[in-house]
Amino acid sequence: MRDILLELHKSEIQGLLDLSTGAKAIRQAYIAQAQGCVQVPEVTYLGFEKVNGDCHVKSGHIDGTEGFVVKIATGFYNNPSKGLASSNGLNLLFCAKTGQTLALLKDEGWLTDIRTGLGGALTTLALARADFSKVLIVGAGLQAEHQARCLQHLSSDPGITFKIWARRPDQAEQTAQRLRSDGIEASAASDLQEACKQADVIITTTPTKTPLVQSSWVAPGTHITAIGADCPGKQELEADLVLRADLCLCDLAAQSLLHGEFQTAAAAGKLSAKTVIPIGAVLSGDHPGRTNDAQITIADLTGLAVQDAAVSLSVYRAAQTGKPNEGTIT
Amino acid sequence: MRDILLELHKSEIQGLLDLSTGAKAIRQAYIAQAQGCVQVPEVTYLGFEKVNGDCHVKSGHIDGTEGFVVKIATGFYNNPSKGLASSNGLNLLFCAKTGQTLALLKDEGWLTDIRTGLGGALTTLALARADFSKVLIVGAGLQAEHQARCLQHLSSDPGITFKIWARRPDQAEQTAQRLRSDGIEASAASDLQEACKQADVIITTTPTKTPLVQSSWVAPGTHITAIGADCPGKQELEADLVLRADLCLCDLAAQSLLHGEFQTAAAAGKLSAKTVIPIGAVLSGDHPGRTNDAQITIADLTGLAVQDAAVSLSVYRAAQTGKPNEGTIT
Numbered sequence: 218m219r220d221i222l223l224e225l226h227k228s229e230i231q232g233l234l235d236l237s238t239g240a241k242a243i244r245q246a247y248i249a250q251a252q253g254c255v256q257v258p259e260v261t262y263l264g265f266e267k268v269n270g271d272c273h274v275k276s277g278h279i280d281g282t283e284g285f286v287v288k289i290a291t292g293f294y295n296n297p298s299k300g301l302a303s304s305n306g307l308n309l310l311f312c313a314k315t316g317q318t319l320a321l322l323k324d325e326g327w328l329t330d331i332r333t334g335l336g337g338a339l340t341t342l343a344l345a346r347a348d349f350s351k352v353l354i355v356g357a358g359l360q361a362e363h364q365a366r367c368l369q370h371l372s373s374d375p376g377i378t379f380k381i382w383a384r385r386p387d388q389a390e391q392t393a394q395r396l397r398s399d400g401i402e403a404s405a406a407s408d409l410q411e412a413c414k415q416a417d418v419i420i421t422t423t424p425t426k427t428p429l430v431q432s433s434w435v436a437p438g439t440h441i442t443a444i445g446a447d448c449p450g451k452q453e454l455e456a457d458l459v460l461r462a463d464l465c466l467c468d469l470a471a472q473s474l475l476h477g478e479f480q481t482a483a484a485a486g487k488l489s490a491k492t493v494i495p496i497g498a499v500l501s502g503d504h505p506g507r508t509n510d511a512q513i514t515i516a517d518l519t520g521l522a523v524q525d526a527a528v529s530l531s532v533y534r535a536a537q538t539g540k541p542n543e544g545t546i547t
Numbered sequence: 548m549r550d551i552l553l554e555l556h557k558s559e560i561q562g563l564l565d566l567s568t569g570a571k572a573i574r575q576a577y578i579a580q581a582q583g584c585v586q587v588p589e590v591t592y593l594g595f596e597k598v599n600g601d602c603h604v605k606s607g608h609i610d611g612t613e614g615f616v617v618k619i620a621t622g623f624y625n626n627p628s629k630g631l632a633s634s635n636g637l638n639l640l641f642c643a644k645t646g647q648t649l650a651l652l653k654d655e656g657w658l659t660d661i662r663t664g665l666g667g668a669l670t671t672l673a674l675a676r677a678d679f680s681k682v683l684i685v686g687a688g689l690q691a692e693h694q695a696r697c698l699q700h701l702s703s704d705p706g707i708t709f710k711i712w713a714r715r716p717d718q719a720e721q722t723a724q725r726l727r728s729d730g731i732e733a734s735a736a737s738d739l740q741e742a743c744k745q746a747d748v749i750i751t752t753t754p755t756k757t758p759l760v761q762s763s764w765v766a767p768g769t770h771i772t773a774i775g776a777d778c779p780g781k782q783e784l785e786a787d788l789v790l791r792a793d794l795c796l797c798d799l800a801a802q803s804l805l806h807g808e809f810q811t812a813a814a815a816g817k818l819s820a821k822t823v824i825p826i827g828a829v830l831s832g833d834h835p836g837r838t839n840d841a842q843i844t845i846a847d848l849t850g851l852a853v854q855d856a857a858v859s860l861s862v863y864r865a866a867q868t869g870k871p872n873e874g875t876i877t
Contacts, residue, residue, distance in 0.1 A: 263606060268644050270643075272606075274604060278595075287602075291647075293644070313600075314595075318635065
């Protein structure tokens, strides 16, 4: 009988994704993307203006891996008024040798959150100074937490301290508290300018359309991982800061230059696909990345379908092998 | 808890899709497509050359209906050597008001077969002469049967006789036998030329790249529904026959002119999106369709994502209402 072999709910998926294994898969995805060893068709979009909703369908395959993914993610932004979550989504994994459905992952968007967290952490670790310890996270939402947890998990350094800044100080404090309760050294920052000046690493996770981080606040040697900007108009960093950076990197230039953090610099002709470095090239060693402790590096992440394929495969493999799982976070 | 509300296997879906209800839904889909009241993003394609496989992801929504569909269809053509079916597929239905998953239809491609059968039957009934009775089906595969069964079901005329022609006469005979066992008047045709000359309606369902039906074999007044051609190079009708037709119709000009039956005529500059008539325009009455009994009409079907949406919604509604179901075919 032909059937879907594996159906997993969010809680089951959370129990199966080992963060270290997931990070290895995401690293492979970034490198494959940089080397062109992937299939990533155009993202499909459906819009539902009257109810303030949309749907994105992404699909991707890393050459040589056993499965390809089709991810369907919806955002219906009037849902909370009905007591429903805005975001819904699921990942479907198919066998790349037979086309059969391998797994239906009803992750409700959780895998996207985690692969974004892992991608940010890998990027930060690859580009920050070797001696970094002070990390500022701008924003206090779900992704702020994921960035902190993934970075702490993947770093072998126990001495990282996190500062959380948000427009609403109470939310920054709540996020810091949640991180502290898991043994992560975190506190709220009240002054963004001061917090930027002191940071070795800045991770931005907001949907702002008015840049928050000014160039004059950023010290030499700082690395910035920009997560928030994902559509035309969104921008977290002052344009001058992007121009000042010694290295600009991204996961996918076509996205980053068009609707990510680099859109303004690209529109002004100051950045192009030729000058922005793929993160995967740094991870593979094909590009040296940071070469001294005074450089400012900025990496913009807009997300890859092959990241979805990578984490979906990780979950599938874990379910198949029944391997014990450590380092799970929810 | 957020979850998929309804999961149905092929046999359950077959029990829920009433053919008459499905036909109404397909009619609505054709009309909406012709009127532009639809969302149909570009089809997503992934290819797996080494294993002779591919995956198409189609998505669509008919304005105003409660759900949109994402259909994933795979074809891995080496599968039969492993004892597996070549085709796999499923339809996912999402709420157009909240984005929530309404149904996962594990139809294994059956809904695509049926919506193609129903679309062909509706088209044939709309374009054939009012007094048609002799139907020739070229090809003896699954779609040949679906075309015959759907046409017989939707026609109020008990006097239709079907001839089945195939390259392999034994297959034509087997298909005719299966139809007869369901009370449909059917027999195999040994001579394609003779069968074409006698037919009021010709329905072509083969993947041939060498045209089978010659212009000189087709009598005035014949209607042809062409189902088989769905990629560059495939062609079932002699090019002269297409040029000779009084009316050329299709479900979607962009597909039909590029990789459907009309590709050769379009490449020669003899047909364009302006001269090919949408089937939905005839079904809605916006175009008169056939205006006399001597005209030759040709309709080319390449399939619409909104047909998938329409039949998926029909199944979903039937499951929700628990309505009794008549006229099911498998």
